[in-house]
Amino acid sequence: MQVILDGQSLNVDACTVYVLLQKQGKSFYRLDHPFYAFIQNPDCPLLNLVEVNGKVYSALALKQKLVQEGMEINTESETIKKLLAERLEKLEKDHECLLIREMQEIVARDAADSRLLDFEARQGWQFELRKSWPSTVHDANKCVRCGGCVTICNEIQEVGALCMDPDQGVLIDDQKCVRCGQCVLVCPLGYAEQNIKAFVEWMGCKLCPFSQPVAAFHEEDNIFDVWEALQDKDKFVVVQFAPSVRASLGEFFDMPAGSLVMGKLYAALRRLGFDHVGDTNFGADLTIMEEGHELVKRITEGGVLPQFTSCCPAWIRYCETFYPELIPHISSAKSPQQMFGPIAKTYLAEKRGIDPRKMIVVSIMPCTAKKFECTREEMCGAWKYWIEKGEVGEGERFPDVDYVLTTRECARLLKMGGIDLKEMPEERPDPLVGEYTGAATIFGRTGGVMEAALRTAYEVITGKGLSKLEFEILGGLNNIKTAEIGINGKKIKVAVAHSLKAVKEICDSVKAGGEFAKCTFIEFMACPGGCIGGGGQPVLTSLKTIEARIEGLNTDDRHRSLRKSHENPEIKQLYQDFLKEPLSHLSHHLLHTTYRART
């Protein structure tokens, strides 16, 4: 039959338009734009366009469409060029796919039909972005006003930083906000399980970095900062990723929740161009060395008890804001992320002969509060170290950790680099700051820091190892857990709390000299379930995924040959070559910090 292809009349056999284009050696029109490199879907319905009889079709649709008599096919029409330019400009501006955005509108329409908002009025909303700098952003124009975030903030976290204004939507009290990011996890615009999953599967966009919906609440986007650092040949980029990321990142690549992906992730990050691949779990082992010895010191020499853990930045901010009088209880040890940073910029830089000013430390965290933690002004131990050495000037301040990416951002970054995590080989981290023990990996779940600290502290105090390493009672899902452990014939009481509502209960009790004031050590985590339920984790985080991720981390712990932090050979080497001993002068300098009241 006769068709007209780009102005040329052709006689063709019956086939689909897609096959015809292939046979004629025609390709889809492309503008010169750097974003094409990020789009992994060869049939992208947004950008692969052809005009047929005056109507725009995508590559995917043409695979189903048969050639008909007299069809006019145009691959380079003005309409297509204009459409492509518009779409690419929008993509570059918002980092969001137009089609995914439209899928989100279905939820908004449903919300309007549930009398939550006026859909027509919504189209005209022009609110400014509301920020909890540097962690989360609220786009009130997108918001469907379901109020889920407000309820979570007020009733499960009991922070009360959010409120619903009938005219303006969700308002944020920046002073109160602890940056935990639970508002991000609850926003239904980010749920990709049903409608968006069906759409993405149909269009084949699973490996596209823009295929994840961006909810009304989302994190401050640092992906492109990291991307630029990776392209800069002058920079030495070090990467670390948190314990819980290994059990959740796979969810973005079609793996079940709880799949352990650390081996694949080391390989993926290396292929993405990171110059040194480390592991925050190394920092976690180091935290236990410092925090555990601090606990032993407080117990044996008499100090403020109960000691509170300091790994969770949202909890730290919560304590500084709402319970400043309890600050002396918090361990002065930095969090694993903030221990890894200065060690990388001092010890690792020395060992590898890198100028610390040219080193960029990127961390991949399940957390939005970590973005805030790395910007705290105290977190520049490495800079101070180098000033003392006289190698760096006072005016050249650099932070210990430069960029924090959430698990969601990490998945997008990998997809931008065209990496399918599932296809990666199993690799090992680079030497010096990558080895870890089972004690470190359980940091990612509620009760983990406590268990890890007990494993080491018990051995330091008694000189004997624990007969059984697991404390099942501390690893459960209950929001408040307590246990008693006999050490040298003396019973010590410990407690674990997750979600800030539970934290509040314990803090009130300690403040009033109640039951929990008798504890020796208390672990606090702001997010439900600990880091595996953190504000930077894949949406949707439900009880099912939380349980699966916990099981993943426990499996990793059980299968490690070394399960106590002080047995980590790289930690031993670090103390031998650099820090000398836990709580030494240098480790105070680099690995301990101070807190301040924020009322």
Next chain:
Amino acid sequence: MPISLGVEAVGALVNRFPELCGGCGLCEKACHKEAITMQIKALKGMWRRLPEIDLNKCIRCGYCAAVCQSGAIKQGVDTLIKMLLEEKPKYVVFYCNWAGLLGKELELLKNSLPQGCQLLRVMCTGRIEPKQILELLRQGIKGILIFACPLERCEYQLGNFRLTHRVALLKQILKDAGFDSERIEAVFERLDRDQVEAKIKKFIGKIERLGLQ
């Protein structure tokens, strides 16, 4: 054909998967009978924000399941769609239980459908989820025709309004994704069997002219 009419279980809308719930509360807002209240409850010991469904107030309209994006509230019709796809149809017709044809009439309609066309009765068209439509299209269904009650005559208050809005948005998405948006169509009229048959034939004729494989 293994699917018989009226299989869609009326009581299939209990929140059977609280462990999947993300806690947004859209279902509570979608329920116009106030049968759903979101409560902070301990599930396996952990505090979660979960919907509590009062089955005495529930009229089984299914809007909660249609708006649920986490999969915590599911519909029986999902299973029916899976079964229906095994028949490898080319066209799917959704028919609202209250749109006019009942019992024998509907049975006759079902038996006189053109080749490759399958009929699925739903209790209300307001419970048809976009994901079901997208899934059908992905599986190679050429066209989807939905028969709903006349607007403002919904047995469950506003189900077909929800459908009009969803269909309009889906058509826009299909258009922007470079597909023929005519492939989804909704009819809001109370028609007798001959008229329904004629509508279906007309729809199929229109889709056939698009030349889909």
